[in-house]
Amino acid sequence: MKKSINKIIKSFLLAGVVIHCGLINAQNYPNKPIHFVVAFTAGSATDIIARAVGDVISNNIGQPVIIENKPGAGGTIAAAQVAKSDPDGYTFLVHSSGHALNPFIYSNLPYDTLKDLKGVATLGATPNVLVVSPSKPWKTATDLVAAAKAKPGELNFASAGIGSATHLNAEKFNLAANIEALHVPYKGTPEANSDVIGGRADWFFSPLGSVLSLVQSGKLKALAVSTPKRSTLLPNIPTTIEAGIPDSDYVLWVGLIAPSGVPTPIIKKMNDEVAKALQSNEVKERFAKLGAEPLIMSPDAFNTYIRNEMVVAYRISKTAKLK
Numbered sequence: 001m002k003k004s005i006n007k008i009i010k011s012f013l014l015a016g017v018v019i020h021c022g023l024i025n026a027q028n029y030p031n032k033p034i035h036f037v038v039a040f041t042a043g044s045a046t047d048i049i050a051r052a053v054g055d056v057i058s059n060n061i062g063q064p065v066i067i068e069n070k071p072g073a074g075g076t077i078a079a080a081q082v083a084k085s086d087p088d089g090y091t092f093l094v095h096s097s098g099h100a101l102n103p104f105i106y107s108n109l110p111y112d113t114l115k116d117l118k119g120v121a122t123l124g125a126t127p128n129v130l131v132v133s134p135s136k137p138w139k140t141a142t143d144l145v146a147a148a149k150a151k152p153g154e155l156n157f158a159s160a161g162i163g164s165a166t167h168l169n170a171e172k173f174n175l176a177a178n179i180e181a182l183h184v185p186y187k188g189t190p191e192a193n194s195d196v197i198g199g200r201a202d203w204f205f206s207p208l209g210s211v212l213s214l215v216q217s218g219k220l221k222a223l224a225v226s227t228p229k230r231s232t233l234l235p236n237i238p239t240t241i242e243a244g245i246p247d248s249d250y251v252l253w254v255g256l257i258a259p260s261g262v263p264t265p266i267i268k269k270m271n272d273e274v275a276k277a278l279q280s281n282e283v284k285e286r287f288a289k290l291g292a293e294p295l296i297m298s299p300d301a302f303n304t305y306i307r308n309e310m311v312v313a314y315r316i317s318k319t320a321k322l323k
Helices: 002-027 045-061 073-083 141-150 165-177 189-197 208-216 264-278 281-290 299-319
Strands: 034-038 065-069 091-096 117-126 128-132 156-159 182-185 203-207 221-225 252-259
Touching: 002 264, 034 045, 034 073, 045 065, 045 091, 045 117, 045 208, 045 252, 045 264, 045 281, 073 091, 073 117, 073 252, 091 117, 117 264, 117 299, 128 141, 128 165, 128 189, 128 208, 141 221, 156 165, 156 189, 165 182, 165 203, 165 252, 165 299, 189 203, 189 208, 203 208, 208 221, 208 281, 252 264, 264 281, 264 299
Parallel strands: 034 065, 034 091, 156 182, 156 203
Antiparallel strands: 091 252, 117 252, 128 203, 128 221
């Protein structure tokens, strides 16, 4: 009995030491540059949002926030790097909603999405835009769906990579519209947009911030936006639901994620810094130009959100038979 009591006391003391060390680390944190490992290419929506928030955080904390782009495999390359990194609070992952899909389509992920990583803060949300080349005859999303139904499996759609948010968006759209098409994954959003402009890819659900100037210049034709409501930057473009395709709406979110071992006080510190940045005029102005909206959540709320998103992603992956 005495040994059991001593064991319990030691456990409490050890827990106290861990908490105390975490608090000390948080008080001295940060004292060197912080790395944001972005899961997609420079110029992608995830990258643009990461840089906008990172710049303000850097100014506020007096330390550089270094952006490191690690694209490929739907963001799993970046996620694996961060999952295996030192959990000292100086390396974070910036990923999008495709993070919730990856566990269900990659059979040999070198990390566990829920055990090896944890949410720190949401950064923002943005619509995707269904775009096609001006050379294509389709004027509406309904026209595109009709063409795809007339030639099952012959048309193709681009994505920013297998398991990316743009991939998941397209698969949800295809299921809702009851069409079959060939998936052509690219290294990132800029590459996908380029091939849609050239007509080599038939359509793409591109993040608004990455495609707005191309639509405004006439290089790409916008048929619909993915969100439940129209974008203020493209007020004349209907939503996919307005185009007559129920249950086709999709919101691309971007979030900050950490290795699971990062102490809770540091997670809270970074969450506070993100919230402060998202409420700054600088970030609001930069987001407005992208058609993005700041999205503020506590770490616990974000982790719950990720789990809920994984439930939706699992259903889509199974129904669409994604691998």
